[in-house]
Amino acid sequence: MPRKGMETLWFSPKVSSSSSSSSSSSISSSPTLSRFGFNSSSRPSFSDSIIERSLDMAEPMIMKWNTETTTVARVTSLFYENRPEARDFIKTVNNLQKAMHFLAVDDSSSEKLARAQNLMQMAMKRLEKEFYQMLSMNRAHLDPESVSIRSSRTSIGSSLSEYDDDDDESRVANELIVSEVEDASTVAMTDLKLIAECMISSGYAKECLQIYKIIRKSIVDEGIYRLGVEKFNSSQVHKMDWEVLELRIQKWMNALNAAVKTLFNGERILCDHVFASSDSIRESCFTEITKGGATILFTFPENVAKNTKRSPEKIFRILDMYAGISDHRPEIDSIFSFQSTVNIKTQALTSLIKLGEYTRAALNDFESVVSKDSSKSTIAGGGVHHLTTDVMSYLSLLADYSNILSNIFAESPEPAKKKSLPESYFCFADSDASPAPAISVKFAWLVLVLLCKLDTKAKQYKDVSLAYLFLANNLQYVVVTVRSSNLQHLLGEEWVSSHDAKVKQFVTNYKRFGWSQVIDSLPSEPAAVETPEKVGEIFKKFNTLFNQAQRKQSVCVVLDRKLRDDIKVSIARKIVPLYRQFYNAHRSKMERERNFAPVVRFAPEDVEHHLSDLFFGNVEIGSSSSFESSPSISRPSRAHLEKGYTI
Structure with a gap:
């Protein structure tokens, strides 16, 4: 067998150190060697020649790049100057390591082993220097961002797709930049891996x-x-x-x-x-x-x-x-x-x-603050209380975090307060198959705490009609805020419909206590009244009651435009047609009376005008002046809340 063939057999870089050990331990019995005339008695001369050849090949390469013997080696990077030679250097060191392994098994005290160890130390110092230089000089190409770019062709493609198809020059330029960064990163990473594997296999892992x-x-x-x-x-x-x-x-x-x-x-x-x-x-x-x-x-x-x-x-x-x-x-x-x-x-x-x-503790604190609110002053005109605007603004902002809050409350749900309340309030499916989400129950509970507090505040009004108008205004604000925010998804359409119906009930009660006497002062059959005296009494009674109601209700305010129009239209439908019939039926008769003017003080148009002017009370209502029943309802920003929470 030619010498080159034996070198390949013994020192191929693809052979691991463990396989090298196995090969060296079985050298004397190798069938391949027997075929070429090598037996156990010829082993020393064979090993000597192979080892000697390996050392002779390694020494000039290692000495050339010995940092202590040549100026060039001290100031030059092997991998930077000549990458093919660098790979040969790594291959030489790997072969030297295999030769050392064989010597250690065969003759641990030989001069050849000492020579090999000396060469290995020189080589490792060279590789330590190369490894350090490569890590230091390639910081830009080995920074985590560049490495991440290299590892994800998808992200590169996505970033390039952001450029307009017509802008070919920009796209090509960016492709070149990305390719250049990736290539430099790939080269550096490949070389580092080569050095690391060589040093680790040679016993220099530390x-x-x-x-x-x-x-x-x-x-x-x-x-x-x-x-x-x-x-x-x-x-x-x-x-x-x-x-x-x-x-x-x-x-x-x-x-x-x-x-x-x-x-x-x-x-x-x-x-x-x-x-x-x-x-x-x-x-x-x-x-x-x-x-x-x-x-x-x-x-x-x-x-x-x-x-x-x-x-x-x-x-x-x-x-x-x-x-x-x-x-x-x-x-x-x-x-x-x-x-x-x-x-x-x-x-x-x-x-x-x-x-x-x-988060859970902060929301409990928030609930406590709302429930303990002790402000005694009433809102002039029965308008929207600042507690309502602040709480609903806060809850609507929180609802934007509904997914996160769902996770938080799902991980550690609070004791269910729902069980102590009527199911009709929550409007959630109550079955084992479809339990109400914990976060939905939490938000429904916080709104209920607010509504209960508003019920208490409504009792501070001496006028019952004004108390009901206060409740209608505030509940309407709550419903509009729910509809215009993510609260609707948490509380559900059934909850909104249910509370819409409660607003209508509050309005009905307001009209009953505020306007029923005016309505009842007019006869259901206007033409049936016969005597001028009776007609005069009805006119006078209507004048007095309408005056009182109009004066009392003129300070009232309804901020929601739709609700305001609905209330005015509803009151007008109850009063104006009856009064017009009565007025038209007896006006000519009363004109013949001496005291006509003081008795018939309002024409039907006057009544309509007075009613149309209601609910614009010139007072500051809560913390806002008006709001509309539309999805575009204005909500304070988070920054506004963070600057000064007013509860």
Whole structure:
């Protein structure tokens, strides 16, 4: 067999160290060697020649790039200057390692082994330098974002599709940029993997990992810092003013997506690639690199939830944080899937739990504040109370987080208050097959607490009709707000219809107590009245009662345009036709009387005009001046609530 053939047999780079060991231990009995005339007695000369050949081939290559012997080797990167030669260098080192393994088994004290060990140390120093330079000089190409781009052709395609088809130059330019970044990243990752595998198989895993961990951990830590995430303990969070803490929360929200999707995801991809040959190495490496930054990131929400004084307006930031973690749970579980990173996933889950607990407690506090509202002043004109506008504005904003709140209350539902209330109020299906969602019950309960408080406030009005108008105004505001927000999806159309009917009932009661005497003063059959005296009495009684009712009701206000028109039309239909019939039937008769003017004070048109002027009371009603029964009802912003919650 030619010498080249034997070299290939013994030192092929595709043969692992374990197989090399197996081959060397069975050299004397190899059938292949027997066919070429080699037996156990010829083994020393055979091994000597092969080992000698291997060392002779390795020495010039390794010495050329020895950092301690040549100036060029000290200032030049092997992989940067000549990648084909770099691959030959790796192949040479792998073959040297196999030769050393054979020598260690055959003659551990030979001079050849000492020579091989010396060459291996030189080679490893070279590879350590190359590994360090590659990680340092390629930071731009090995940053998590570039690695993430390389790993996801889908994201690249999506980003390119955003450009207009007509803008060919822009699209081509961006394709070239993406391709260039991807190619540079791919080359760097491939070379790092080549070096890492060579160093690990040669017994220099510790040196390789030390370099990798130091550089990559600094990149991750720097990335967390640049994203604006800082480490705060419980005491620091507790002492922060809300305005300052809110800015920190906003920074955290902005950082979360980039940290999970780019920073940690890119680091996991790179680590998996470079150390693909060893599951244990890539796990320990990734864990040590990311655990510090990830712990800071996922501990912050827990600290906020545990050390922030509860108040209704703060709940929105808490829900934003909950949504951020919840939305990224799949990526977090995938990226930190190692057993050694379970604490990171546990921390993210703990933060979710604490944020949920804060939310439930804050809503209970909100309920308590509403139920304990002790303001005694009545709203002039029976208008919409500021408690109604504030509570419904708050609930309508909360309803925008209905999906998040559903998860929070599903995870730890409160004791059902529904059972102590009539099913007709909730209007939910009440069966084991279709139980009411916990969050729907919660919102229905909070609205009920408000309505009960409004019932109490209505009793402060001395005039019964004004009390019913107050209830009609406020319930109408509640119904309109529900219809124009996500509350409708939570409470359901049946709930809205039921409370619409209650508004109509309040209006009916208002008309009965406010206008029934005026209506009853007119005879049901106007033409049946015969004597002028009787006619005069009816006119005088109507004048007095209408005057009193009109004067009393002139201060009343109905903010909802549709409700206002409905009430006026309804009252006019009850009064104007009867009065017109009576007026037309007896006007000529009364004109002949001496005191006609004081008796017949209102023409039917006058009555209509007076009624049409009702419910525009010139008073400030609650915290808003008017509202309309339409989906475009104006709602205060979250910022407005956060600046000054008035309950």
